Each structure stands twice: as C-alpha cells, then as structure tokens.
Amino acid sequence: MSITSGDVSRFLRDFAANNILLDEVQFEEEDISAAMHFAVSEYNAMTPMTTFNEDSFPNDWVLLLGTCAHLMFSEAILQLRNQATYQDGDISNIGVDDKHAFYLGLKDSLKNEWKTVAQKMKQQQNMETAYDSLSSGYRYIYPGSRSRR
Numbered sequence: 001m002s003i004t005s006g007d008v009s010r011f012l013r014d015f016a017a018n019n020i021l022l023d024e025v026q027f028e029e030e031d032i033s034a035a036m037h038f039a040v041s042e043y044n045a046m047t048p049m050t051t052f053n054e055d056s057f058p059n060d061w062v063l064l065l066g067t068c069a070h071l072m073f074s075e076a077i078l079q080l081r082n083q084a085t086y087q088d089g090d091i092s093n094i095g096v097d098d099k100h101a102f103y104l105g106l107k108d109s110l111k112n113e114w115k116t117v118a119q120k121m122k123q124q125q126n127m128e129t130a131y132d133s134l135s136s137g138y139r140y141i142y143p144g145s146r147s148r149r
Contacts, residue, residue, distance in 0.1 A: 002055045003064050005032040011064055012071070027071055035074065039066025043118055048126050059121060065114035072107035076100050 009015065009025065009032070016024050027035075036054050043057070043066065044050045057063045079100040 002057055003036070003060050003067070005029045005036075007060075008032045008036070008064065008067055008071075012068060026075070031071065031074070032067065035070035036063065036067045038070050039063060039114075042066065046118060046122050048122060048129075050122075050125075058125075059117075062114060062117050062121065065110050065117070069107050069110035069114055072103050072110060076103035076107055079103055 009027065012027070014026050016022070019026060033054075040052055040054055040057055040063065043062070044052055052058065054063070079098070
C-alpha cells in the first residue's frame, strides 16, 4: 500500500481552514504527486539501484518523508524567488515570501531523516540479497575430511 496525497496533506497539516493567509491548500495534488515521484526516483538511484514506483515502494514512512522534503525544497525555491521586503511609512519592514530559510531548514530536517532510514533500508535489502547466494571456501571443509597422520 502506498501513501496518498491526502496522507501527505494530513502530515503537513495543509488544509485550507488551517492556512489563514492563503485560505487554500499550499500544495495541490499535482505537486504532491510530482514530489512523490522524485522521492521514489531518488531512492531508486541510491545503490544498490532499484526500480520501485509509487505503488510498489517498500515503506510508507520513508516515502512520506521524501515527498515532504521535496515539497519543502520546492517551496524554499519559490520563497527565495519571490522574497521582497518593503516599508510603508513608519511601519517596520514587512517581508513578503521571506520564509526561505525556514523552509530550507525544514527540508534539511526531513531529508536527513529520510536519508538515514533510506540508506538503512538499502543496506538491509542488499544484505538479504547477498546472503541468499553468499558462500565461503570453508564450506568444502567437512569434519573428518582431512587425512589423519
């Protein structure tokens, strides 16, 4: 079973009623699907290479972390592109889209956890595959097979 865009929205608490300034969701279903695709692609590119897709991905938690990290990185890019500060009269500076550092920090936090767990999963998969056919030269040594003097 794979996660859905609703699962991602729920994890991020991205509901129109919660987004006071936007009065809509921040990440549309298409954005979430693209982020999920890139999270799976990034996982597949880690060694040992795999060919999972969104539906066959082996762990929902890792997919959720990777998807959210990609969404936060995308939003950090948007924030940086649109960042502006202005002043109106005696009012202190007002920032518009000035949360680049916060989104980048959140992305880094999510990405670090994603990478740690993803690498452990890859190592585990690699060991399970290797032990299936791993052999040793010692397998040819049987008790009593040595000649006695």
